[in-house]
Amino acid sequence: MYDFPEVQNSTEKLLTALVDALESCNETAHVQTPDSSVHAELMKMWRSKDMVLSQSCGLPYMEELHQFVNVIGTPTWTDVSDERGRYQTVIVVRESLGVSSIAEVGGLRPVVSNLQSLSGWCSLGVALSEVTTEPSFVQPFTQSGGHAKSLQMLQDDEADIASIDAATFRLLSRHRPTLVKNVRVIGYGPLVPATPFIVSKTCGVSTDKVRQAIEEAFQSPSLQEALNHIGISGFVRLANSDYDMLSDLVKTAEVVLPRK
Structure with a gap:
């Protein structure tokens, strides 16, 4: 959702850490970039049977994606997010x-x-x-x-x-x-709850296990410089129900x- 060219190197380090986190759960993963930011193309990717972990906007999750994915949490942003994400x-x-x-x-x-x-x-x-x-x-x-x-x-x-x-x-x-x-x-x-990290409901690993692995990745000392460069201060656990308020x-x- 925030892959600006100006922070590309740091974003790639974060993506690598997320892939490693998924593989620590015995889930084969690789980075796939959407072909377009057009809503229909993003929905196609988010609903794909090959999608394991991604980040979406809260509104598409509430209106369409909740049938296909579970929320695990959201990154917190320096000087932007509160302690609840x-x-x-x-x-x-x-x-x-x-x-x-x-x-x-x-x-x-x-x-x-x-x-x-x-x-x-x-x-x-x-x-x-x-x-x-x-x-x-x-x-x-x-x-x-x-x-x-x-x-x-x-x-x-x-x-x-x-x-x-x-x-x-x-x-x-x-x-x-x-x-x-x-x-x-x-x-x-x-x-409102910020843009959620989502996990496919067809994922072979439990949502809780993925949530734990992703949270640990954000806490890794080796990733802090990259996160600081992007402007991310941490990760907060969230559940599907946190987005019910959007209706x-x-x-x-x-x-x-x-x-x-």
Whole structure:
């Protein structure tokens, strides 16, 4: 979910550690990169009988993937996650608009990363619901295809407001500062469990055993430098039920930012 080129070497070290953790459970594993970040292609990979371990967005898990996978936990992010593995998205606007709160965004042009994004779509809808129940409060939204693309649309004056995954915003602020230049944070989305690590229900090893192995991998001293470079501070165990709360959030978001 966060394989930015700027932290590629560290990401590869993390992936190697995860493969080693799976193999310590007697589960044959190798790294497979999705051909595309398009939702349909990601769903195809996540539902594949060959998938053992991956990371998904919380919303696709809740709406579709829960039939096929189990949650084992989520990485925690420095200065982003709380001790339970929860975080809040960052609501941003173009600074030149002079807007300083959600209550002032009436008439603005929203951009969402995609309609299956907890951070990009749902969290923005929930944030807007704090001040309105009318879809016409803001202009019809556009889809960018990714958080970095949403920020670029703000830079190019093609959109006015977006909700950005907090870990992504942290990475982009550090490695691509031009994307967050002249952007103002005016609020935050709801506190939600971060992007989950998921294990296929067809995996030959118990979910608990995989969870333990992955947790130990994140605690390995040899991996700490790589994790620090990415911005990851640890790993928190989570269960399927931790994502049940998303159902009500989706209903709330649909009122203000309907997907249909």
